[in-house]
Amino acid sequence: xxxxxxxxxxxxxxxxxxxxxxxxxxxxxxxxxxxxxxxxxxxxxxxxxxxxxxxxxxxxxxxxxxxxxxxxxxxxxxxxxxxxxxxxxxxxxxxxxxxxxxxxxxxxxxxxxxxxxxxxxxxxxxxxxxxxxxxxxxxxxxxxxxxxxxxxxxxxxxxxxxxxxxxxxxxxxxxxxxxxxxxxxxxxxxxxxxxxxxxxxxxxxxxxxxxxxxxxxxxxxxxxxxxxxxxxxxxxxxxxxxxxxxxxxxxxxxxxxxxxxxxxxxxxxxxxxxxxxxxxxxxxxxxxxxxxxxxxxxxxxxxxxxxxxxxxxxxxxxxxxxxxxxxxxxxxxxxxxxxxxxxxxxxxxxxxxxxxxxxxxxxxxxxxxxxxxxxxxxxxxxxxxxxxxxxxxxxxxxxxxxxxxxxxxxxxxxxxxxxxxxxxxxxx
RNA sequence: GUGGGCGUAGCUCAGCAGGUAGAGCUCCGCGUUGUGGUCGCGGCGGUCGCCGGUUCGAAUCCGGUCGCUCACCCCA
Numbered sequence: 001x002x003x004x005x006x007x008x009x010x011x012x013x014x015x016x017x018x019x020x021x022x023x024x025x026x027x028x029x030x031x032x033x034x035x036x037x038x039x040x041x042x043x044x045x046x047x048x049x050x051x052x053x054x055x056x057x058x059x060x061x062x063x064x065x066x067x068x069x070x071x072x073x074x075x076x077x078x079x080x081x082x083x084x085x086x087x088x089x090x091x092x093x094x095x096x097x098x099x100x101x102x103x104x105x106x107x108x109x110x111x112x113x114x115x116x117x118x119x120x121x122x123x124x125x126x127x128x129x130x131x132x133x134x135x136x137x138x139x140x141x142x143x144x145x146x147x148x149x150x151x152x153x154x155x156x157x158x159x160x161x162x163x164x165x166x167x168x169x170x171x172x173x174x175x176x177x178x179x180x181x182x183x184x185x186x187x188x189x190x191x192x193x194x195x196x197x198x199x200x201x202x203x204x205x206x207x208x209x210x211x212x213x214x215x216x217x218x219x220x221x222x223x224x225x226x227x228x229x230x231x232x233x234x235x236x237x238x239x240x241x242x243x244x245x246x247x248x249x250x251x252x253x254x255x256x257x258x259x260x261x262x263x264x265x266x267x268x269x270x271x272x273x274x275x276x277x278x279x280x281x282x283x284x285x286x287x288x289x290x291x292x293x294x295x296x297x298x299x300x301x302x303x304x305x306x307x308x309x310x311x312x313x314x315x316x317x318x319x320x321x322x323x324x325x326x327x328x329x330x331x332x333x334x335x336x337x338x339x340x341x342x343x344x345x346x347x348x349x350x351x352x353x354x355x356x357x358x359x360x361x362x363x364x365x366x367x368x369x370x371x372x373x374x375x376x377x378x379x380x381x382x383x384x385x386x387x388x389x390x391x392x393x394x395x396x397x398x399x400x401x402x403x404x405x406x407x408x409x410x411x412x413x414x415x416x417x418x419x420x421x422x423x424x425x426x427x428x
Numbered sequence: 429g430u431g432g433g434c435g436u437a438g439c440u441c442a443g444c445a446g447g448u449a450g451a452g453c454u455c456c457g458c459g460u461u462g463u464g465g466u467c468g469c470g471g472c473g474g475u476c477g478c479c480g481g482u483u484c485g486a487a488u489c490c491g492g493u494c495g496c497u498c499a500c501c502c503c504a
Contacts, residue, residue: 004477006495062502084504113504118429120498129504196501212500261503282503309504334462365457370464386462398464 010117010125017321021314022128024322026110029156030130037149039106039132044088046112050078056087056296058263060203067115081114084262085131086289086305087296093135094298103136110310122280122312130313131286133305138290140237143268143304144244150284150306151250154272158317162283164251166270167258168238169206170230171290175266178229179205189219209257225256234267241268264289268304274316283316284308326377329422330398331359332369336386341409345382345393348415355422374398380422395421402426 007013014022034041050070057064069081082088089107092098098105110130119125132149134142147164154162169175182205190198194213201208209220230238245252258269271285286306293301329349331342342359349357358376360369366383373381381396391405395418404426408414 004495009495067502115503117502118500119496120500123503127504131504194501207502210502279499280503284504307504312504332463362456366462367458367460367464368456372464374464381463383463390462394463396463401464403463 008125010119010123012124012126016324018314020322020324021319022310024319025157025310025313026130030108030110030153033149033152033156034108034132037106037145039108039134039149042089042092042107042109043111044082044085044092044109047079047081048088048091050080052087052091052296053080053083056090056264056292057084060200061261061263063115063261067117069114069116083113083115085109085111085113085129085307086133086262086264086286086292086303089131089133089305090135090289090293090296090298090303093301094293094296099136099299099301101136104134104139104142105136106132106134108132120280121278122309122315124311128310129307130284130310131305131307133303135293135301135303138237138267138288138302140240140268141244143237143241143288144248146286146304146306147241147245147270148248148250150270150272150286150308151248153308154283154313154316157313158319159274159283159313160317161276162272162274162316163253164270164272165255165258166242166245166252166268167227167255168230168234168267169259169265169269169287170226170234171266172231174229174231174234175226178224178226181224181229182206182208182226185223186219192216192219204263206259207261209259210261220257227254227256237267260285260287264292264295266290270306272308274312276316276318277312280312282309283312324377325356326379327358328355328378329357329380329382330369330373330376330378331357332366332373332381332383333360334366334383334386337384338409339384342382342384345384345415345418349419349422353419353423355419380425382418382422393418395426397426400425 053068054064059065063083068083071079073079089109093105108131110128112126112128114126116125117123130153132146134146151164170178183201186193186201186205186208192215193208194211194216197208197211197213197216208216211217258271260269260271265287267288267290269287272283273281274283275281277283284306286304288302288304290302293299293303331346333339333342346357346359349355358378360372364372370381378398381398383394383396385391385393392407392409394403394405396403404421406417
C-alpha cells in the first residue's frame with residue numbers, strides 16, 4: 001500500500017478559518033500597533049549561515065546544541081533553518097549599516113521558525129512568531145516601550161489573564177562573579193539536582209532556576225539570586241524600566257529567578273505566560289542583548305526585543321474566526337442555460353461592478369444551487385433560464401424572497417440591468 | 429530520547445464477554461418534472477493504522493510496528 005502522506009511531525013496546515021484569524025492578528029492588530037510606535041517591518045531569510053546562530057544564540061543553548069534543522073547546500077555551506085529571529089535581525093542591522101540611521105532602529109517581523117524538538121501542546125517544529133527588535137539605544141524607556149508593545153499586542157489579540165514576569169540579568173563583572181558563585185553553590189548540591197541540570201553547571205548554571213525537577217527546585221529555593229548582585233547602574237536601569245511600566249499601567253511581577261534559554265540576554269529580561277496553554281505556558285518573552293551586535297561583527301550596539309508565538313497567542317485568546325465575506329450575488333444555472341453568458345455576467349459583476357460574485361461550479365440541481373447560495377450567505381441570486389420561454393434571467397433577493405425576471409439577453413445593457421438589480425436588492 | 433493515553437467513514441464518536449461494521453454532523457439527490465435556509469426520505473463514503481499470531485471465525489484477544497497526542501527536557 002502506498003504510504004499515506006501527511007504533514008511532517010510537529011508541523012501543521014493552516015486552513016482558511018485559522019488563516020483568517022492569523023491574518024487578523026498580524027494585519028489588524030500587530031501591524032497598526034507597530035506602525036504607531038515607529039517600528040518598520042523586516043523580513044529576513046528563512047535560512048541563514050549556521051554560524052550566525054551558533055555564535056549569536058550560543059553553543060551551550062538547547063536550540064543550537066540539538067534543535068537546529070541544519071543542511072549543507074550545493075556550495076558545501078552549512079545552512080540552518082532559522083530557530084529564532086533576533087540574531088538574523090542583528091545580522092541585517094550590521095549588513096545594511098543601519099547603525100548610520102537615526103537610533104534606535106525599530107524593526108518588527110512575523111513568520112515561521114524551526115526547532116527540531118519533540119512536539120507537544122503549544123510546541124511545534126515549525127511555528128510562527130511575531131517579534132520586535134529595537135537597536136541602538138540602552139535607554140530604559142526603550143525597554144519599557146518594547147514591553148508595553150508586547151502587552152498591548154496580547155491585549156489586542158484578546159489574551160486575558162497573561163502574567164508578565166520581569167527581572168534583570170545584570171552585566172559585566174558582577175554577572176561573571178555571580179555566575180561563579182552560583183556554580184560553586186550548585187556543585188555543593190550536585191547530588192540533589194536533576195541529571196540535566198547537573199550536567200550543565202559549567203555551561204549554563206542559570207537555567208537551573210527553570211527546572212521543574214523537585215530536588216532541583218528545592219536547591220534553587222535557597223540559591224543566591226542574580227538580581228541581588230547586579231551593579232548599581234544596572235539596578236538603576238531596571239528600576240526605571242519598572243517605573244515606566246507602572247506609568248503605562250502594565251502589571252508585572254519582579255521575578256528573581258527568571259532565566260531564558262538564549263545566551264545573548266543581558267540586563268532586562270521578561271516573559272509573558274498564560275495558564276491556558278498547558279505545560280508550554282510561555283506566550284512570549286524577550287530582553288536586552290547589549291552585546292549581540294558586536295558579537296556578530298558589528299559596532300558595539302545595545303538592543304532589546306521580544307518574540308511571541310502566534311499559535312500560543314491564538315490558543316490563549318480563543319478568538320472567533322472572522323466571518324468570510326458574503327458574496328453579493330450567486331449565479332445559478334437552470335438546465336440548458338447559456339453558460340457563456342452566465343460566465344460573462346460573473347466577470348462583469350466582479351470586474352466592472354466590484355462585487356463579490358460566485359457561480360455554480362458543481363453541477364447541482366436548482367434546489368441544491370439555492371441551498372448553496374444560502375449557505376455562502378449570498379445576498380442575491382441570479383438564475384439563468386434554460387431557454388424554455390419563461391425568462392432569460394431572474395434576480396432574486398435571498399433575504400426578502402423577492403424576484404424579478406428580466407428578458408432581453410441580447411440587448412447591450414442586459415448585464416448592467418442585472419447588476420443594477422443585484423446592487424439595489426431587486427428594486428431600482 | 430524516556431513515560432502515559434489514543435489510533436473504526438471527511439469530522440465527532442459508538443461497537444470490544446470474538447461471529448465478517450454503526451450513529452450524529454457534513455456532502456449529494458428526492459419530496460415542488462424551474463427556487464433556498466426547517467422537516468421527512470434516500471444516497472455517497474470505511475482493506476476498523478499496519479504486520480503477524482491464537483481461533484472454524486478478530487474491529488474486538490496476544491505480540492510487534494508505525495503514527496498521533498500529552499508530559500519530562502526546553503521554549504514561542
